[in-house]
Amino acid sequence: MRPSQFDYILVGGGLQSGLIVLALKHYQPQSKVLVVERFERLGGNHTWSFHPKDVSATASAWLESIVEYRWPSYQVRLKRFEKKIDVAYASISSEHFASMVMRSIESEEAFVVRTNTEVTEIAKNEITTSKGEKVSGRLVLDCRGPGPSSASLYSMCGYQKFWGFEIVLKSDWPFDGPIVMDDRVDQSDGFRFIYSLPFERRRVLVEDTRFSNESAIDRDECLAKVRMYLAAIGVDDWSIVREEHGILPMPISSELFPGSNGQCKTGENSQALCGGYVGGWFHAATGYSFPLAIAFAETVASSTPESAESELAKLAQMHRSRARFVRFLNRLLFRLVKPSTRYQIFRRFYDVLSNDSIARFYSHRFTWRDAFRIVVGWPPSGLQPIRFMGSFLPAAAHASARSNPKSATNSLKEMGI
Numbered sequence: 001m002r003p004s005q006f007d008y009i010l011v012g013g014g015l016q017s018g019l020i021v022l023a024l025k026h027y028q029p030q031s032k033v034l035v036v037e038r039f040e041r042l043g044g045n046h047t048w049s050f051h052p053k054d055v056s057a058t059a060s061a062w063l064e065s066i067v068e069y070r071w072p073s074y075q076v077r078l079k080r081f082e083k084k085i086d087v088a089y090a091s092i093s094s095e096h097f098a099s100m101v102m103r104s105i106e107s108e109e110a111f112v113v114r115t116n117t118e119v120t121e122i123a124k125n126e127i128t129t130s131k132g133e134k135v136s137g138r139l140v141l142d143c144r145g146p147g148p149s150s151a152s153l154y155s156m157c158g159y160q161k162f163w164g165f166e167i168v169l170k171s172d173w174p175f176d177g178p179i180v181m182d183d184r185v186d187q188s189d190g191f192r193f194i195y196s197l198p199f200e201r202r203r204v205l206v207e208d209t210r211f212s213n214e215s216a217i218d219r220d221e222c223l224a225k226v227r228m229y230l231a232a233i234g235v236d237d238w239s240i241v242r243e244e245h246g247i248l249p250m251p252i253s254s255e256l257f258p259g260s261n262g263q264c265k266t267g268e269n270s271q272a273l274c275g276g277y278v279g280g281w282f283h284a285a286t287g288y289s290f291p292l293a294i295a296f297a298e299t300v301a302s303s304t305p306e307s308a309e310s311e312l313a314k315l316a317q318m319h320r321s322r323a324r325f326v327r328f329l330n331r332l333l334f335r336l337v338k339p340s341t342r343y344q345i346f347r348r349f350y351d352v353l354s355n356d357s358i359a360r361f362y363s364h365r366f367t368w369r370d371a372f373r374i375v376v377g378w379p380p381s382g383l384q385p386i387r388f389m390g391s392f393l394p395a396a397a398h399a400s401a402r403s404n405p406k407s408a409t410n411s412l413k414e415m416g417i
């Protein structure tokens with residue numbers, strides 16, 4: 001057998017692969033690494049935010065220097081409830097992230113980045129590109145992100161969808177730090193709020209966001225909401241310099257658990273390990289990827305290519321029960337509570353949890369005490385018990401239940417519920 005050309009092959013050049021590159025550069029600078037990205041540059045078009053408390057002390061060593069924006073706290077505004085959360089918040093644009101990743105390896109010949117190259121087949125120790133080239137590696141990691149292949153895996157879920165407009169203003173932005181939820185907008189299509197990140201006093205990302213049961217999103221309708229919000233807060237002279245949007249599936253059952261490797265395969269014989277979104281390494285109730293993607297990168301980089309699989313299995317096991325709990329929360333959010341009353345869940349979350357518990361929740365490291373605190377005191381008003389029970393039906397029955405609630409009730413009766 002001929003020797004592998006690389007120690008690590010990372011398929012896809014997004015958040016997960018970039019984090020692995022940074023971690024490998026720190027832990028194994030002598031390793032031979034290949035990153036293959038189908039587009040012209042790494043990173044895509046995102047603003048990635050996270051809580052610096054998500055980052056373990058060991059990961060800070062290789063991650064701290066890439067953070068672009070930092071705030072000591074943030075706010076939430078939900079109906080008549082307002083709270084300053086004294087937990088630090090940070091953001092990185094994907095452009096900055098890509099340039100930091102490239103800069104970290106610019107003098108490392110053993111780290112190779114190939115852009116404009118689509119990978120068409122992925123096997124355990126080999127990839128094939130659209131040009132027919134085969135490249136071998138001791139460990140191949142499939143980090144192709146959320147795409148059509150993963151979307152079809154969700155038989156039942158809700159969606160966090162958003163359209164963000166980065167704007168420049170002629171006068172100063174009226175708020176000091178990020179507002180992660182401000183629901184002073186028209187509540188149509190789920191629970192809806194504006195998310196704002198002031199990068200500078202006159203350059204702000206303003207995002208129309210909602211937790212909805214439907215996946216469709218319309219750019220102009222989102223812009224209209226943002227326009228109304230800006231007028232309401234007295235910001236009237238502004239122009240758009242960049243846009244980004246996302247539709248993040250929020251699973252309610254066992255789909256894409258961290259480490260649920262068998263679900264993202266395109267080739268029948270593929271046994272490559274999956275990282276990032278497509279490997280289930282994201283927080284199902286918040287849509288944030290950072291905490292789990294960092295943990296994944298640390299685990300890969302502090303193992304050998306041969307031991308990574310078993311170390312990742314241990315990491316997945318550590319997160320399994322939390323992944324199950326946050327899916328249960330999604331089920332409550334999208335199936336039990338009516339869209340018009342969903343805000344109560346978030347208000348309660350920010351009201352009863354301490355800053356430390358909030359930080360632990362976002363970093364997917366919450367304790368059972370935190371979990372208990374989140375659900376105790378339920379239920380809020382405005383429940384849909386039939387729809388909630390229907391969500392426990394098998395996927396096919398569930399789909400027909402959505403179009404025919406009467407048949408759902410009959411199915412539940414048949415199941416003895």
Ligand SMILES: Cc1cc2nc3c(=O)[nH]c(=O)nc-3n(C[C@H](O)[C@H](O)[C@H](O)COP(=O)(O)OP(=O)(O)OC[C@H]3O[C@@H](n4cnc5c(N)ncnc54)[C@H](O)[C@@H]3O)c2cc1C
Binds near residue numbers: 015039117248288
């Ligand atoms: C607009 C937006 C904003 C978000 N904001 C946040 C946030 O604030 N905080 C947070 O934690 N999460 C956020 N998320 C969610 C999550 O962080 C992202 O989905 C994250 O990018 C997932 O990382 P990933 O590496 O798995 O996938 P991606 O970052 O999407 O990377 C996958 C890469 O693989 C490439 N690729 C795909 N197929 C192939 C192929 N066949 N060959 C070669 N390359 C291929 C893609 O072009 C892409 O560059 C956001 C998502 C979106 C869409």
